[in-house]
Amino acid sequence: MDQYCEKCGTKMIDGICPKCTETDTASRQKGTDHYTKFFMSPQEKLVTVLGNSYLQNFLANGSERKGYGIVSDKRLYYHGKSYDVHENKKGKQRLIKTKKARVIDLQDITGVGADSFSNISWLFWIACVVIFFIVLHKNVDTYEMEAVIAAEIWIGLPLILLFAFLYYRDRVTGIVIQYAGGKIVIDQKWYTADEISSFQQLTMLAKDRLQEEKTKMLAASLGNTMANMGGTDGNRQNVSKADELLKLSELLEKGILTKEEFEKAKKEVL
Numbered sequence: 485m486d487q488y489c490e491k492c493g494t495k496m497i498d499g500i501c502p503k504c505t506e507t508d509t510a511s512r513q514k515g516t517d518h519y520t521k522f523f524m525s526p527q528e529k530l531v532t533v534l535g536n537s538y539l540q541n542f543l544a545n546g547s548e549r550k551g552y553g554i555v556s557d558k559r560l561y562y563h564g565k566s567y568d569v570h571e572n573k574k575g576k577q578r579l580i581k582t583k584k585a586r587v588i589d590l591q592d593i594t595g596v597g598a599d600s601f602s603n604i605s606w607l608f609w610i611a612c613v614v615i616f617f618i619v620l621h622k623n624v625d626t627y628e629m630e631a632v633i634a635a636e637i638w639i640g641l642p643l644i645l646l647f648a649f650l651y652y653r654d655r656v657t658g659i660v661i662q663y664a665g666g667k668i669v670i671d672q673k674w675y676t677a678d679e680i681s682s683f684q685q686l687t688m689l690a691k692d693r694l695q696e697e698k699t700k701m702l703a704a705s706l707g708n709t710m711a712n713m714g715g716t717d718g719n720r721q722n723v724s725k726a727d728e729l730l731k732l733s734e735l736l737e738k739g740i741l742t743k744e745e746f747e748k749a750k751k752e753v754l
Contacts (some may be wrong), residue, residue, distance in 0.1 A: 522563075524587065533687040534659075535675055538564065548583070550674045555687050557694065560588045560661070567601075567656065567669040577601060579656055579669060590691045591698075592664040596684045597670060601661045606651035659683070660738055695737050699730075705725050724743035 488495055519530050533539060535552035542563070543549050551564025566586075567579040579601050617632070617640050624632055658669035659680060661707075672680060729750060738747040 507556040522554050523556055524559065529557050530685055531555040531557055531690045534679060534683040535564075536679075538674075553670070553672055555590075555683070555684065555690060557590075557690055559590060559698065560586075560593065560687065562586045562588075562661075562668060562670075565671075567671075568600075568664045569667050569669055570647075578603075584667075586668065588661070588663050590694050591685075593661065593687065593691055594664065595660075595662040596687050597660050597662075598657065598680075599669070600655065600657045601669065602656075603651065606647045606654070610644050610647045611653075613640055613647070616640075699734055699737055 520526065520528070532555045533552065533554075535550060536634050538550050539552040539554070540550065542552065548564040551562065551566055553560060553562045555561075563585045565581065565583050568582050570578050570580060572578070609735070617636050618633055620635075621629075655667065657672045659672055659675075661668040675683075686711070732746055736743070
């Protein structure tokens with residue numbers, strides 16, 4: 485069922501009003517020239533900011549308390565604290581804290597979502613403590629039971645509480661930015677729910693718009709090329725070929741066709 489924006493009545497795309505988004509982006513663009521110093525190109529336009537308070541703090545005194553992300557219509561710029569995700573041979577993921585600047589082209593971003601990461605080794609140690617005292621209970625005499633109970637209270641329980649604390653300390657629910665070549669995890673508790681939702685939606689919407697612009701440019705280029713390939717008698721055939729090439733380019737942009745499959749199909753069309 486179609487949804488329409490409550491503010492302007494425009495049909496919404498994936499829960500986002502394209503008209504209001506453009507208006508909000510344009511209003512944010514005014515008076516945000518200080519953001520452009522992060523951009524690689526002066527033609528880039530601001531789309532959204534994650535962690536604006538941290539960014540303002542950095543602009544004011546140069547300190548990076550947490551982390552902030554700036555999304556333009558071409559790239560994502562992230563500065564500050566984050567986590568790298570490393571996988572072992574068994575496929576288990578481990579987070580490693582890092583603090584470095586990253587620049588990612590929007591076209592390379594494959595998704596922006598959320599995930600939870602935890603160090604289950606602490607749960608293993610909790611299980612070891614519990615099993616140890618269970619076995620100890622079954623293998624001591626009655627007159628030794630009082631000493632075992634005292635050990636459980638003064639040694640076992642503190643160890644369990646310590647390992648539980650370390651487990652929850654290391655647990656991270658993060659914003660996951662997936663891109664060609666890896667992923668970035670940013671601690672979700674640093675930002676508000678509205679800020680996270682806006683960042684996720686506007687980033688992917690900016691990526692979709694960039695792909696649409698590239699598809700249109702490619703279609704125009706292919707159309708001009710095909711128009712010059714034949715004489716008047718071949719115009720209709722050239723238009724048909726241009727349409728086929730446009731469809732192939734769209735499949736390539738969406739990742740349905742590989743580069744090799746696209747080149748092979750293009751040769752067949754031509």
